Amino acid sequence: MTEQSQPTPGQRVERLRRAAGLSRERLAGLASLSPTTVKFIENGKRSLTLRAAQQLAPPLGVRDLGDLFGPTVTLSLDGHPSHPAVEDVRRALTAWHVTMTGEPASTDYLRGASDFAWQTWHTSRQQRTEVGMLLPGLLDATQRAARLHEGPDRRASLALLAQSYHLAQAYLAWHGDRELCWLTVDRGMAAALDADDPLALAQAIWYAAHLLRSTGRGDEAIERLREARGPIEPQVADGPAEYAEMLADLYLCSALTRARAGDQGAWADWQSARDVVHQVLPADYVGLRTRVSRPLVEVYAVMCAVDLGDPDEAQRRAHALDPATIPSTERQGRHYVELARSADLEGAREATLHLLTKADSTSPETVRYSPPARDMLTRLATEAPASIRADAVELAERAGINL
Structure with missing residues (x-):
């Protein structure tokens, strides 16, 4: 078989699935993936990621992932691109203060600081950069308040601390450090439970559900x-x-x-x-x-x-x-990415590129860090018709994708 006729990773998954006598729905259940994801991998509308391959391999009886990717595919172990402020946020999350002294910030001040950080997340075009600068200080201030306040002020501080952890989870979600995300979920849940506030607890569960x-x-x-x-x-x-x-x-x-x-x-x-x-x-x-x-x-x-x-x-x-x-600027950017995914499902590459360009003009960091956006751009830059490929390459490079 020549290099040109090598089956794609998706075709390999489909052949192995059929050989194992599995329906897409059954394979999806065994691999903890959605049937739609399996379908899109098989028909080439979604790339086979290393993580998905690791989930699919056991039910397909695959012991060597090369059987899924083939000899011509190069795997990168770099993971998702990391934002420069991740290390500062990590230090704030893992700075266990044995003793705390001094006066804590008032709950009114902390509520205003929390509201400002969330407003920044939803209105800035560079929400990860701007919130990444705010998060370490906000985490430190709410952690101090939850330790030093008493009575109703302590419960209010705990609810605000939970919100700080939720914002940290939103910031960290696309940066590939799953353990750090789990830390924000666990800390947010603990703070909400201690706050004894049903709204705070419901919000903590909402964030936990996304990671689950x-x-x-x-x-x-x-x-x-x-x-x-x-x-x-x-x-x-x-x-x-x-x-x-x-x-x-x-x-x-x-x-x-x-x-x-x-x-x-x-x-x-x-x-x-x-x-x-x-x-x-x-x-x-x-x-x-x-x-x-x-x-x-x-x-x-x-x-x-x-x-x-x-x-x-x-x-x-x-x-x-x-x-x-x-x-929300951030949600607008993600909406354009969803529309691009819809166009991508139909093979409309010009429309896909146009919508990703709209996403980039609305919220550049959404395109830079969103796994679906990066996946679509990578494929467009290598597979799109020549009439739009140069534009796809330019957008991919602007998003920090190494081609």
Whole structure:
């Protein structure tokens, strides 16, 4: 067999799956991947990553990953690109202060600092760089306050400390250090439990569910999200708007988790979130940290459709959604990446490049650090028609991709 006729990694996965007598759904379950992911790997619409290959190998009876990648594929062990501020954030997370003295910052000051950091995350075009500068100081200040305050101020400080850990998780999510992400989840959960605040606990579970889903524990994530809704739902009718915001966000997270497992039940959870937002919250409501709002609900609809492998539905959902109405620069950038994924599923390479260019102009760091965006750009830079390849190479290089 010549080099030109070598099967692609996706074709190798499909041949081995068929030889093992496995359906895509069965292989996906055994490998802790979604059926849609397996489908896209096999048909070449998603690259076979080293992590996915390691998950697929045991059920396929593969002992040498070369059997999946073939002799012409070079594997990089560099992982996801790391942001320059990761080490500063790591030091803040692992600086265990045995003793603390002095006066802690007031809870009003800390709340303002936390709100400013979250506002920066959602409004800056370079959100990771700007938040990376704020996070170490915010983590230190909230850690001190949780140790030094007493009574109600301590509980309020613990809730704010949990928010600092959540922001650290959002910052770290795409930088390849899974252990550090788990640390933020565990610390955030512990702080929320000590705060004895149902909203803080629900938010901690929401963040934990995202990491559970990304590590193949989607069923566990859905169960934790269901449990979190229990204390929140009774407060929605008469309580502060934050309870309705949190309930909607829990449903949205559950919808996305189901979609990534290929479960059409995602739409029922999505509809529950939409009902809460449209029936309980004011029409112009925007959550400070979550950005829960009417436009965000529609963003999730596009994401669910893409992850369910339905580009027609994704495009239909996106048709009426003006990206400029999405109340977060970071989420706008991610929305353009989702639209690019939808175009990529249909093999529309010009549209894929156009949408990734829009994402880059909206939020360059979203393209630079987003694994799906980097995957699409890498393929476009090497496989796109000559008429757009130079533009794809330029965008890939701007995003820091070594071709």
